[in-house]
Amino acid sequence: MANQWEMLRTRAAAARGGRRESSAASSVRIVQAIDQCVASLRLYGAHHAMTAAAVSTSRATISGELRAAEVEVSVAGDILLTDGRPVPTRVAAVNKLLKRCHERDIGSIVFCRGFDDREFAALVGILTADPSDIKELGGPAVALSARGAERIRIMDDPGEEEEEEPEDGEDARRLYDLALRTVEESMEQARLGTLRSVGGVRTAARLLMGAILRDTSALLALTTIQRYDIYTFAHSVNVGILSLCLGAELGMTGQMLEMLGVGALLHDIGKTTVPKEILLKPAELSAEEFESIRAHPEEGARMLQKIPAIGAIPPLMAYEHHMTLDGGGYPERAPGYKISEPAQVVCVVDRYDAMTSVRPYRNAFPPDKALQHMSALAGQETDRRVTLALVGMLGIYPVGCCVRLNTNEIAVVVKRGIGDVRRPCVAVILDPDGARLTDSVEIDLGDPQIDGTHERRIVVGTVDAPTKGIDAAEILAQARAS
Ligand SMILES: [Fe+2]
Structure with missing residues (x-):
């Protein structure tokens, strides 16, 4: 079996190397x-x-x-x-x-x-x-x-x-939902053993790619806002979008980026072989149940390899997405095994999205805490360059994230900080006493001129938007429209 994956890696490297003219x-x-x-x-x-x-x-x-x-x-x-x-x-x-x-x-x-x-x-x-x-x-x-x-x-x-004017997030929402339906359909076919083509997923990846190259922030914001449970496929779509953004940030283009998107959208396809009771179990798993989960990367790679013309990269991403650089994670492999670059992207993104989402056995980490934790482990478990690129791209407080300021005001991040990632552009929604402002006030926390006469506002932490009655998607749409 090991040789089979070695061959896949060679083919993936050849695909990255480009074609002859x-x-x-x-x-x-x-x-x-x-x-x-x-x-x-x-x-x-x-x-x-x-x-x-x-x-x-x-x-x-x-x-x-x-x-x-x-x-x-x-x-x-x-x-x-x-x-x-x-x-x-x-x-x-x-x-x-x-x-x-x-x-x-x-x-x-x-x-x-x-x-x-x-x-x-x-x-x-x-x-x-x-x-x-x-x-x-x-x-x-x-x-x-x-x-x-x-x-x-x-x-x-x-x-x-189409290049003239980006729409106010509606386009991003439409694409997100299209990707969600496409992934759901493919996973259902995989579960029934009838998946013969990934044409729809490829089209979804291509459309997401086009939208990301025009405006990264609208789709990235949806990955922060869109929370999920294990029954939905939002995790796969979030991983797809974040991987495409990160791949572009790392210099991937064209077919390579498209394949990265297809592999990321389908990275967990092997989970369709794991019973739902195990995936949703809120208690500790038995050794047998854990083995069933650990098998999903290999199962997913096997399923994808059977699809005609899918190429080497998506199966390899499914196979390697739970491996760590220090030899940990799964499946087990020979010492010195090198994780492919597209899989390193999905390893980092999968880990971030899983940490910031609620699981049956724990609450979600706020994005800043998840990114801090990941930065600390960069170079040990995940690739340092890829991990730091994710942190730089999301900016500690990602767009769509709800934050508390040192003034006790509550705000939504509407744009990432330029230069200092800790100082994003925010829309203030609640005043220091928790009262809702009639109109949100947009402030660039990185601009020293804004609060020149007052104490400068800074972010002191993140808050959970729904518990404050805040619809971050709506605030972002308003910010884009203004
Ligand atoms: Fe997985």
Whole structure:
């Protein structure tokens, strides 16, 4: 078994190492193959034998051009690129494909080794469908995924209009709920043994990635506000969002970041093999019950490995997410075993989210205490660089966290501190006597000018928002709107 995971690690490292570049001629052959198939479908229709033959020939051509596990055809303005290298524009097929991508808001198309005729026909269907129908279906990525394509993926092009103005947290809430439904569905399928694809989770990871790259704070705040019990899947979604944010902070991009998101959203999929009575038991577990919990990383990795085209990273993240750097945690492994980088991210994030959430056998730690505890153990149990990056990213008092000030006022953190992470930007909600203010007052605790004539406000601790009757999500929405 150990050798099997060693192989997985090698494949994951190879995936991180990037793909070989395609030559210009190879790029042109890929684009021309797509063009021929599009032309055939437009001429004969989707169900004609000539189209089926064109699909087969073009699929074989593109498969033959794959020099690595995948090739990406992407759009950058008026330039078409394969694996980041421009394709010569003098070729008519290039400009035709560019036009089709622009009309349908397609940012890139990724072909993974092993894609079949059915998946390629689904892509050509998207490239020839009415652009307004594609929009109606939720964009090209969702539309392709809905047609069952696993080994061909589309990344949406956000377009200029969407970059203009971030929405007031509604977009983040909608995405959070979408991810929640998707994870729940996949976990249920895993429990029933019918999970065959992670296309929906991949789409959710990609949409979360796009939202995080536009505005990290709205989704991060939801991970602080959204508490959960073991019946819900909010922990998996919180770990997914925090991992994507942390991965981006550590410099991960593109496919690597997407795989990190998929692995993080599904890291606990093996828990579907553990009976609920054990997961919810408020008392000490018997040795047998504990063994059942300890088996979930390996069970999860086994389940994910069976999914076609999932790649090496998500199963490895499931397998390694309870390991510690000092050789502790589980599953057991040979001395000197190196935990992969994506798993180190999920180890740190999983631990933080679990600490700050209520468990059947204990209360939640406030975020500042959890981060302090984790900082103290950085480099021993968890990777030092990754742990400190999480602390820097959340800023001790994360956005959405409810705090008490030295003036005895109660406030909600609405923005992280710039420079000094202990001095975030807050909205004061309750006055020193506990009375609710008609309008919240926003104060940047890091700005010395604000309280120049008075004692400077500082945070003295965190408080539980619900016990003070505070809806942190509502306060954040108001702060964004003002
Ligand atoms: Fe776990």
